[in-house]
Amino acid sequence: DAGVTQSPTHLIKTRGQHVTLRCSPISGHKSVSWYQQVLGQGPQFIFQYYEKEERGRGNFPDRFSARQFPNYSSELNVNALLLGDSALYLCASSSQGSSFGYTFGSGTRLTVV
């Protein structure tokens, strides 16, 4: 079975631009979460979606948004990029709630210049 897949793996954007990151969860997993990992730090929670509904939001500005599609894949959108948005963006999927643990993808490395 395929794990959590994220695309693209790397990208470089200019300040002020918009970016869309994509995630496909493990087959059968209905929950998708997004995390931002700045170099040298632990991942920080951005969003969680379950059955296409937002179930949690971290302390991130409104420039960050996400959605989940009927096939449970998800997109993370970031508008008006800042240099500080440079990070590894991780997607995680879960089958049933937090007790089952989350399976993470390999991430998208975003560099804002």
Place this chain on the structure above:
Amino acid sequence: AQSVTQLGSHVSVSEGALVLLRCNYSSSVPPYLFWYVQYPNQGLQLLLKYTSAATLVKGINGFEAEFKKSETSFHLTKPSAHMSDAAEYFCAVTSTGGGNKLTFGTGTQLKVEL
């Protein structure tokens, strides 16, 4: 609010020596606790998890962790380090109330020397 504290941002051990990575948690409700490992330029891999069953949890690659409520700790151990264990390790917490997010510690970089 929940949080975890990982003591020691860098730990160095000799190959074959005991690995001990420390994690203390803070939670007002019974927690679920996790250890993840991250190799360079990769995502996070689940090593083990505590979800209120047995307090001694065995994970992959010979790692285990013990949940100690009295000490609010969930330290990760491995009896004998291998070179391939060199990586960054993250402790994380979520709640039994259907918590929507994992709260991670700042990570511990494990170095294994010959």
